[in-house]
Amino acid sequence: MKNLLNIKNLWKSFTLHNLQKYIKAIQDINILVKEGEFIGITGKSGSGKSTILKCIYRTYLPENGSILYQSDNFGAIDISKATERQMIYLRKHEIGYVSQFLSVMPRTTAKEVVQQAVIEMGYDIDYAQFQAEKMLSHFELDIKLWDSYPNTFSGGEKLRLNIARAMVKRPRLLLLDEPTASLDNVSKIKVRELIEQLKSEGTTMLGIFHDIDFMQGLCDYQYNMQAGEVI
Amino acid sequence: MKGFEKPVLEIKNLNKQFGKGCSDCCDINEKKLEKNYCPECGTVYACQDISFELYGGEILGVVGESGSGKSTMMKCLYFDQEVTKGEGYLSSYKDGLMNIFNESSQQKRYIRNHVLGKVYQNPMLGLKMNFSSIGNIAQKLIAAGYRSVRDMESRGIDLLNHVNIPVFRMKEPPKNFSGGMQQRVQIAKALSNNPPVLLLDEVTTGLDLSVQANVLDLIKKIQRELGISMIVVSHDLAVIRMLANRTIVMLDGRIIEKGLTDQILEDPQHPYTQQLVHSLLV
Ligand SMILES: Nc1ncnc2c1ncn2[C@@H]1O[C@H](COP(=O)(O)OP(=O)(O)OP(=O)(O)O)[C@@H](O)[C@H]1O
Numbered sequence: 333m334k335n336l337l338n339i340k341n342l343w344k345s346f347t348l349h350n351l352q353k354y355i356k357a358i359q360d361i362n363i364l365v366k367e368g369e370f371i372g373i374t375g376k377s378g379s380g381k382s383t384i385l386k387c388i389y390r391t392y393l394p395e396n397g398s399i400l401y402q403s404d405n406f407g408a409i410d411i412s413k414a415t416e417r418q419m420i421y422l423r424k425h426e427i428g429y430v431s432q433f434l435s436v437m438p439r440t441t442a443k444e445v446v447q448q449a450v451i452e453m454g455y456d457i458d459y460a461q462f463q464a465e466k467m468l469s470h471f472e473l474d475i476k477l478w479d480s481y482p483n484t485f486s487g488g489e490k491l492r493l494n495i496a497r498a499m500v501k502r503p504r505l506l507l508l509d510e511p512t513a514s515l516d517n518v519s520k521i522k523v524r525e526l527i528e529q530l531k532s533e534g535t536t537m538l539g540i541f542h543d544i545d546f547m548q549g550l551c552d553y554q555y556n557m558q559a560g561e562v563i
Numbered sequence: 564m565k566g567f568e569k570p571v572l573e574i575k576n577l578n579k580q581f582g583k584g585c586s587d588c589c590d591i592n593e594k595k596l597e598k599n600y601c602p603e604c605g606t607v608y609a610c611q612d613i614s615f616e617l618y619g620g621e622i623l624g625v626v627g628e629s630g631s632g633k634s635t636m637m638k639c640l641y642f643d644q645e646v647t648k649g650e651g652y653l654s655s656y657k658d659g660l661m662n663i664f665n666e667s668s669q670q671k672r673y674i675r676n677h678v679l680g681k682v683y684q685n686p687m688l689g690l691k692m693n694f695s696s697i698g699n700i701a702q703k704l705i706a707a708g709y710r711s712v713r714d715m716e717s718r719g720i721d722l723l724n725h726v727n728i729p730v731f732r733m734k735e736p737p738k739n740f741s742g743g744m745q746q747r748v749q750i751a752k753a754l755s756n757n758p759p760v761l762l763l764d765e766v767t768t769g770l771d772l773s774v775q776a777n778v779l780d781l782i783k784k785i786q787r788e789l790g791i792s793m794i795v796v797s798h799d800l801a802v803i804r805m806l807a808n809r810t811i812v813m814l815d816g817r818i819i820e821k822g823l824t825d826q827i828l829e830d831p832q833h834p835y836t837q838q839l840v841h842s843l844l845v
């Protein structure tokens with residue numbers, strides 16, 4: 333299998349000028365993700381798990397080190413040095429991010445949320461609508477909810493919408509930041525099935541899970557974090 | 564391989580000063596002036612070396628405190644004011660080969676009428692308040708080369724529909740309308756020449772929250788459906804968060820930080836940006 337993502341010696345800290353604070357979040361992280369793999373990250377709260385994913389998505393500016401990604405469009409690219417426009421392209425077409433929180437434009441229905449992700453990629457509205465409906469039924473979001481606003485959804489419904497929005501783009505790399513955090517057991521099992529399904533379809537995933545048991549038998553490799561380092 | 568796109572607008576080292584400057588500030592460098600003005604002669608350096616690119620279909624956010632030079636920059640881009648120096652290139656004007664700031668006033672008028680649209684915070688600057696609403700739109704259509712009254716009327720009705728102004732009210736002057744409706748007429752007018760670039764300066768400031776939401780939805784819809792590139796200026800980070808893909812932060816006439824909007828919000832680098840983000844969260 334080819335390497336899809338190769339994180340080398342990644343560092344990130346935060347300087348909070350007004351609070352005169354300096355926070356070391358991660359130090360010297362090395363993570364390798366091959367095509368088609370599901371890689372897990374575990375560790376205590378505050379150990380730096382989300383920081384890694386946010387550096388990959390460039391919500392955080394990586395400080396030191398490199399994040400080599402094998403892009404369909406750009407070839408090998410170091411995400412830590414990519415331009416904003418390159419990142420926007422990668423987010424639109426190749427890299428998805430799913431957390432337990434659903435952030436959507438206000439006054440946008442569930443179906444529109446997924447539809448817009450397709451329109452962003454440059455498709456027309458009819459095709460977007462078709463794909464959105466396909467995804468929402470695929471991930472079993474109740475059809476009664478399609479034309480409602482997601483702010484009223486339950487945790488599980490929000491998550492399914494979140495995943496539908498990310499997956500409708502068929503990303504090559506999916507980043508999962510504790511998607512199951514606020515779910516009950518039944519919903520968690522559903523998510524597990526969903527991830528298995530994505531994996532069988534060939535999606536490469538890098539996921540954070542609090543609950544190690546949940547990852548058993550699911551991931552190809554597991555990294556454990558402690559105080560900003562992989563142990 | 565995709566990804567080497569050309570910007571629709573490129574600004575290089577735009578400078579705008581009010582006043583002649585003196586020996587103290589003339590060869591201005593950062594160390595000499597603490598803020599954006601010279602205490603000796605009172606010259607205001609409202610925009611200093613502003614450079615950025617705007618790409619097709621994107622919304623570029625501009626934030627910064629009052630007096631940081633946001634409106635001055637927008638006025639320079641729309642030729643409401645003349646730049647002191649700087650370069651600007653529009654891909655849809657002479658293939659982006661000519662510095663628009665060096666063009667003749669006739670050419671600048673052409674650019675305004677054909678390539679740009681602008682929406683002001685104060686509707687009185689963008690609209691004739693006593694003219695009918697459709698008449699306001701017709702004015703810009705005439706400037707853009709429309710001649711037939713019937714064409715103008717049908718285009719005007721399309722536009723008013725697009726911004727949700729009931730067509731039966733099109734003959735009414737904007738002064739009869741609420742603030743939100745006035746902004747929507749302004750937006751219709753700005754869109755009338757199908758500009759590839761739309762400039763929006765604090766267009767929701769001062770409106771009630773629900774009206775504000777309505778106008779923001781409209782802006783988002785326009786970007787989605789028409790693919791127009793926009794520069795959205797606001798001192799309100801919440802507006803920027805909702806609209807912009809990328810964001811520029813200005814302070815004392817300079818760009819102090821730029822980045823993807825979520826990065827600016829979650830991992831701001833400059834002390835001023837951190838303070839700005841902090842004030843949004845509390
Ligand atoms: N945007 C930020 N600004 C300042 N400090 C941050 C920021 N993001 C993370 N940190 C700090 O970096 C460290 C690692 O945080 P991170 O969110 O990566 O942990 P985590 O392992 O995901 O924890 P959890 O399991 O609670 O989500 C923490 O000390 C945190 O406070």
Ligand SMILES: Nc1ncnc2c1ncn2[C@@H]1O[C@H](COP(=O)(O)OP(=O)(O)OP(=O)(O)O)[C@@H](O)[C@H]1O
Pocket residue numbers: 581599607608609627628629630631632633634635636798
């Ligand atoms: N015509 C003018 N003559 C002199 N000074 C001016 C003029 N217009 C603007 N200035 C000054 O230029 C600076 C930038 O003003 P500008 O209106 O661009 O700020 P802004 O960022 O839009 O602020 P706000 O958020 O309050 O609208 C200010 O110090 C202002 O006083």
Ligand SMILES: [Mg+2]
Pocket residue numbers: 381382383
């Ligand atoms: Mg976390």
Ligand SMILES: [Mg+2]
Pocket residue numbers: 633634635765
């Ligand atoms: Mg202003």
Ligand SMILES: [Zn+2]
Pocket residue numbers: 584585586587588589601602603604605606
């Ligand atoms: Zn001076």
